[in-house]
Amino acid sequence: MRGALVLLAAGALLSLVIFRGASPSQMLAALEVQAVVHAWDAETARARLGDELLVVDGRGGGAGAGPKDAFSVPFEERNDEAFVMPEGRQIRAALVVMEAGRAREARELAQWLAREWALEEVATFQGGIEAWLAADLPSR
Amino acid sequence: MAGSRPAVAVTRLLLGAVLLVAGALKAMDPSLAVMAVGAYGLLPPKVALAVGLLLPGVEISVGGALCVRFLARGAALLAALLSGMFLFVVGWAHFESLDIACGCFGPLSPALESGWKTAVLDVAMLVGSVVVWCERPR
Numbered sequence: 001m002r003g004a005l006v007l008l009a010a011g012a013l014l015s016l017v018i019f020r021g022a023s024p025s026q027m028l029a030a031l032e033v034q035a036v037v038h039a040w041d042a043e044t045a046r047a048r049l050g051d052e053l054l055v056v057d058g059r060g061g062g063a064g065a066g067p068k069d070a071f072s073v074p075f076e077e078r079n080d081e082a083f084v085m086p087e088g089r090q091i092r093a094a095l096v097v098m099e100a101g102r103a104r105e106a107r108e109l110a111q112w113l114a115r116e117w118a119l120e121e122v123a124t125f126q127g128g129i130e131a132w133l134a135a136d137l138p139s140r
Numbered sequence: 141m142a143g144s145r146p147a148v149a150v151t152r153l154l155l156g157a158v159l160l161v162a163g164a165l166k167a168m169d170p171s172l173a174v175m176a177v178g179a180y181g182l183l184p185p186k187v188a189l190a191v192g193l194l195l196p197g198v199e200i201s202v203g204g205a206l207c208v209r210f211l212a213r214g215a216a217l218l219a220a221l222l223s224g225m226f227l228f229v230v231g232w233a234h235f236e237s238l239d240i241a242c243g244c245f246g247p248l249s250p251a252l253e254s255g256w257k258t259a260v261l262d263v264a265m266l267v268g269s270v271v272v273w274c275e276r277p278r
Contacts, residue, residue, distance in 0.1 A: 003214020007201050015197025022170045028189050031174065036181035039239035107239055124239045 035114030037107050038123040042135035045095060045125060049138070054091045058098040058109045059129065066129060067097050068138035075105045078112050085117045093121035100128030148275045155219055155268040156206030158261075163199030165246035170196070176243020180229050181236075196246075198222070206272065213273055220269035227262040230255075 040048070049055075057070040060077075073083050075098065085091055094113045098106040103124070110122040125132055133139055166173040174192030177183065183191060202222065205215035226244070233240050234255070242258045 001214065001217070003211035004217045005214070007205055007211055007214055007218055008198060011198030011201035012194055013197070014201055015194050018167045018197060019170050019193055022193070024189060024193070027171050027174045027192075028185055030171065031178040031185035031188055034175060034178050034185075036179070036236075037239045039237050041237075044237075103239070104241065107241070110239070126239075 033115050035111055035119075035122050037110045037114075038121070039126045040095060040123045041126050042131065042137060044123075045132075045137060046135075048093070048095070051089055052092045054086065054089070054094045056094050056096045056109070056113060058096050058102075058106060065133060065139055067132055068140045070097065070140075073109065073113070075102070075109050078109060083116075091117075092119065093123070094119050095123050095125055097125045097129055097132055100130050102128070145275075148271055151268045152206050152209065152212065152216075152272045152275075155265060155272060156203045156215075158265065159199045159203030159219060159222070160207060161203075162245055163196045163201075163203055165248055166196035166199065166243075167246070169247045172246055173243060176241065179240050179243070180233060180238065182229065182232060212275075216269045216273035220266055220273060223262050223266035223269055227259060227266060230259045230262060234259075 055067045055070040057066045057072045058075045059066065060074045071086055094110065094117070096106045096110045096113070098109070106124040106128070110124050113119055114122040127134075170193060173196055174189055177192040177195070178185060178188040182188075198218070199222070202215045202218045205211050206219065230242070232238075242255075244258060244261070
């Protein structure tokens, strides 16, 4: 037990040395706006489709078949254009759909949407557009 | 029991190496480690910040101690606590259907989902910690 406490103290000291140049206030500010991103499957997405949910297609231009009535916010262009939330709907949540192999980008886009549009809930679609189409969810 | 000593030594070295590498990689990008802790949504931001900043140092200290067999039982106890904590948060992420990168290996793991592979690694680390902890000093 004493050994564990000694190592814990040594670890804390080591962290102080490692991160002496870091900026805790910046990290705290980033943490305070960080959203919890959920992963929805087809069943959850189907149950949640409605006026309060905006489906966001994060793929770039020229993408093929995709979710019906999805709002396009290409991941690469999210900071280049002034993407504003569509008006006339009480949108509280966004579901990001991208290619299956771009899970990290989908998560980042969901974080971006939560932050920029002050959404209460953000999620990504498990399995990406391929799973969306296979699940026979509303598509164009 | 004498035959089991090499197996325990290998377990100790592997456990130590994994923790050492994980801690060193997290130390390369402190903000990534902090954001990975915060992404689970389990802790208030200030606590997540403290945990995220402390974790790399503790992992390096515990991993190093295991590798050189210094305070090995105390290190094994901390490794078990860390593994148990990691296992809990992976279970939490699964239970809450969170889309999350585990953050286990800092900048090398942004695409590694917090899923069954992470859970298997955590269980292996927990078992390894118990094996090392049970070894009595000669």
